[in-house]
Amino acid sequence: MMHCWQVTISCQAAPSDVCNMKTSLAFNSIVLALVSWLSGDVKGQTVFFNFDNAPLYSTLPIDQTMSGVTAHFSSGSIGYNYSIQRADVLGFTPAGFSGNCIYPNQVYLCDLLISFDHALTAISLMYSPEEYATDSSCTMRITAYLGTTYVGTNTFTIAPPGTWPVGTLSFHSAQPFDNVIVHYDAPPITGGDYGPIFMVDNVLVTEVPALTRVVSRMMHGSAGTFDLDITAGNAIECRRGSLNNAYTLVFGFSNDIASCGTASTGIVAAGPGPNECSVVVNVPTGQHVTVQLSNVTDVNAITTTASAMMGVLVADTNWDGFVDAIDTSQTKSQSGNAVTQSNFREDVNADGFIDAIDVALVKSRSGTSLPVAGSASRSHQRFPAR
Numbered sequence: 001m002m003h004c005w006q007v008t009i010s011c012q013a014a015p016s017d018v019c020n021m022k023t024s025l026a027f028n029s030i031v032l033a034l035v036s037w038l039s040g041d042v043k044g045q046t047v048f049f050n051f052d053n054a055p056l057y058s059t060l061p062i063d064q065t066m067s068g069v070t071a072h073f074s075s076g077s078i079g080y081n082y083s084i085q086r087a088d089v090l091g092f093t094p095a096g097f098s099g100n101c102i103y104p105n106q107v108y109l110c111d112l113l114i115s116f117d118h119a120l121t122a123i124s125l126m127y128s129p130e131e132y133a134t135d136s137s138c139t140m141r142i143t144a145y146l147g148t149t150y151v152g153t154n155t156f157t158i159a160p161p162g163t164w165p166v167g168t169l170s171f172h173s174a175q176p177f178d179n180v181i182v183h184y185d186a187p188p189i190t191g192g193d194y195g196p197i198f199m200v201d202n203v204l205v206t207e208v209p210a211l212t213r214v215v216s217r218m219m220h221g222s223a224g225t226f227d228l229d230i231t232a233g234n235a236i237e238c239r240r241g242s243l244n245n246a247y248t249l250v251f252g253f254s255n256d257i258a259s260c261g262t263a264s265t266g267i268v269a270a271g272p273g274p275n276e277c278s279v280v281v282n283v284p285t286g287q288h289v290t291v292q293l294s295n296v297t298d299v300n301a302i303t304t305t306a307s308a309m310m311g312v313l314v315a316d317t318n319w320d321g322f323v324d325a326i327d328t329s330q331t332k333s334q335s336g337n338a339v340t341q342s343n344f345r346e347d348v349n350a351d352g353f354i355d356a357i358d359v360a361l362v363k364s365r366s367g368t369s370l371p372v373a374g375s376a377s378r379s380h381q382r383f384p385a386r
């Protein structure tokens with residue numbers, strides 16, 4: 001998939017004020033389009049940091065959280081640092097910069113470090129080096145790590161150069177990374193009037209797709225659809241499956257998914273949401289099922305895997321691994337009530353009503369149990385009733 005944040009704007013023919021206004025408008029419209037794209041159906045995969053909500057004049061380190069992703073910006077040099085300043089701090093605004101930006105506190109070389117609380121597959125940032133009509137621009141370098149493990153590096157040199165020209169430094173990798181070093185790699189090869197410093201704005205990152213939630217989803221007649229959250233791996237599904245003990249597991253991801261890949265068991269299908277994959281599995285009562293999804297590929301062509309486990313014990317309404325009088329009395333206590341988020345387990349046959357049929361079904365299963373996952377039996381030790 002192509003990304004549209006690499007913006008090349010040429011302004012040499014226009015007076016600087018007009019140029020800045022034009023480029024600012026041009027970039028703002030791109031940002032607006034991007035933001036609407038981000039807030040639309042495409043979910044969570046790309047996050048934009050523009051520092052406009054960062055406290056003005058504050059010195060790094062600072063944390064910025066956007067769309068659930070936190071970026072930690074800090075200095076890589078002892079004694080030298082950056083701070084949040086207005087993008088027009090120099091008396092003009094570098095093309096494409098706006099609002100607030102990251103600005104050097106001194107005239108000496110200083111690495112900028114950015115670390116994230118999510119694994120990433122791509123990053124891009126705008127930078128503007130201190131250069132005054134030099135014949136060439138400096139070389140900037142971005143180097144990515146996963147923890148302390150080197151992942152890769154990339155450089156960029158602005159062409160054509162200018163006065164505080166603007167470039168886009170980017171790195172992408174199928175191998176995840178979670179922190180980068182932005183480094184002033186080499187001055188303009190032709191020399192000239194420059195300093196080894198730079199300002200930064202508009203950092204865009206793309207998250208690695210992550211499994212966020214897995215549920216066992218069932219339609220309860222006219223009462224609606226109810227999800228049993230099985231993300232933690234210890235859930236017991238107590239509702240009777242449809243034909244051939246069929247259950248639908250819905251895997252939710254942080255990113256929209258282009259291909260759901262293959263499932264270790266069951267039938268996998270895309271959806272129902274753009275960031276979801278569904279797997280229909282057949283699980284007789286008293287058994288566990290583990291579903292592994294391989295080659296799940298997101299809309300950025302990044303591949304991941306996912307796994308979920310669920311126990312099935314029909315009529316174990318209180319989720320303790322045994323069907324007994326406690327489940328019967330719990331089901332009786334809800335009989336006649338509307339099916340809700342808090343009692344849908346007692347609609348054991350999932351027909352949208354909690355009634356004598358459910359009570360009879362629970363009674364008929366009394367004495368059955370679910371072995372502890374990975375073992376042949378379990379002791380009759382109770383979990384606290386819900």
Ligand SMILES: [Ca+2]
Nearest residue numbers: 316318320322
């Ligand atoms: Ca029980």
Ligand SMILES: [Ca+2]
Nearest residue numbers: 347349351353
């Ligand atoms: Ca029922």
